[in-house]
Amino acid sequence: MDLDVVNMLVIAGxxxxxxxxxxxxxxxLWPSALIKIYxxxxxxTLGMQVRYVQHEDYQFCYSFRGRPGHKPSILMLHGFSAxxxxxxxxxxxxxxxxxxxxxxxxxxxxxTRSSLDDLSIDGQVKRIHQFVECLKLNRKPFHLVGSSMGGxxxxxxxxxxxxxxxxxSLVCPAGLKxxxxxxxxxxxxxxxxxxxxxxxxxxxxTPEEMSELLQLCSYVRFKVPHQILQGLVDVRxxxxxxxxxxxxxxxxxxxxxxxxxxxxxxKVPTQVIWGKQDQVVNVSGADVLAKSIxxxxxxxxxxxxxxxxxxxxxxxxxLIVDFLxxxxxxxxxxxxx
Numbered sequence: 130m131d132l133d134v135v136n137m138l139v140i141a142g143x144x145x146x147x148x149x150x151x152x153x154x155x156x157x158l159w160p161s162a163l164i165k166i167y168x169x170x171x172x173x174t175l176g177m178q179v180r181y182v183q184h185e186d187y188q189f190c191y192s193f194r195g196r197p198g199h200k201p202s203i204l205m206l207h208g209f210s211a212x213x214x215x216x217x218x219x220x221x222x223x224x225x226x227x228x229x230x231x232x233x234x235x236x237x238x239x240x241t242r243s244s245l246d247d248l249s250i251d252g253q254v255k256r257i258h259q260f261v262e263c264l265k266l267n268r269k270p271f272h273l274v275g276s277s278m279g280g281x282x283x284x285x286x287x288x289x290x291x292x293x294x295x296x297x298s299l300v301c302p303a304g305l306k307x308x309x310x311x312x313x314x315x316x317x318x319x320x321x322x323x324x325x326x327x328x329x330x331x332x333x334x335t336p337e338e339m340s341e342l343l344q345l346c347s348y349v350r351f352k353v354p355h356q357i358l359q360g361l362v363d364v365r366x367x368x369x370x371x372x373x374x375x376x377x378x379x380x381x382x383x384x385x386x387x388x389x390x391x392x393x394x395x396k397v398p399t400q401v402i403w404g405k406q407d408q409v410v411n412v413s414g415a416d417v418l419a420k421s422i423x424x425x426x427x428x429x430x431x432x433x434x435x436x437x438x439x440x441x442x443x444x445x446x447x448l449i450v451d452f453l454x455x456x457x458x459x460x461x462x463x464x465x466x
């Protein structure tokens with residue numbers, strides 16, 4: 130074989146070996162770094178850009194794609210202990226001509242974490258309103274999407290600031306009152322003192338507890354390698370004291386039923402999306418909302434748990450786009466009349 134060809138193959142092999150070895154090293158030694166690279170890659174692939182905006186001494190971190198246009202902008206609020214990138218699987222299936230904004234909720238990821246911050250649902254609503262005003266997102270009414278804790282914040286936001294919002298999508302929202310508790314809620318009640326409890330199911334500290342959390346939140350049983358579970362835990366552990374403080378705040382008497390107490394004030398067209406097999410927040414909440422919100426449509430997803438956005442991203446994206454289209458077209462027809 131020609132020496133030049135041999136040299137070329139050696140160089141090519143070496144070029145391929147470097148990223149492969151780097152991947153293996155990250156997977157074995159720093160799985161948390163691999164997870165961060167994964168999110169960076171998908172943001173880049175999907176055209177999502179990360180930006181920061183200041184309100185006085187408070188910083189909000191958000192990602193966005195597109196610009197405001199004739200269609201409503203979409204603001205997405207994630208759930209407890211998540212971050213703006215949880216929406217990426219959904220963003221993949223949303224049209225590129227929509228203006229999307231995904232914000233890190235108060236204290237999460239790149240948004241300011243302050244010991245003085247009010248982490249109640251009301252406090253978070255006020256912070257999100259500050260963010261909206263900083264971006265001037267409410268120059269035109271926007272579509273608001275919220276999941277779990279973010280769903281509670283989104284619903285209360287629509288009740289408090291009705292002129293900001295043209296329509297609403299609530300995905301397995303927390304903050305409702307039920308006639309009976311599910312197993313998860315009952316388990317929390319059996320913990321005599323949550324504040325001193327060593328273990329809270331939504332705050333894992335080991336790969337095994339992370340696996341249990343994934344099983345709790347998902348109907349689909351994902352087979353996640355131990356190293357990735359370790360990486361997920363490693364990413365979270367530095368923030369667990371904050372998550373504990375936040376969790377205790379949102380299950381407190383002040384916040385536990387925030388959405389329930391404000392749902393009759395929601396006047397915009399509302400869409401409720403819920404996984405039928407949700408083990409975290411009782412799916413009967415969909416019926417509670419439908420009975421209290423005048424213009425409300427409910428979509429229950431089969432073979433789906435609490436992590437709707439992760440388990441059914443294509444279906445959820447289609448439901449939101451179809452809902453937006455129907456509401457938008459209806460509004461246009463009213464204007465023509």
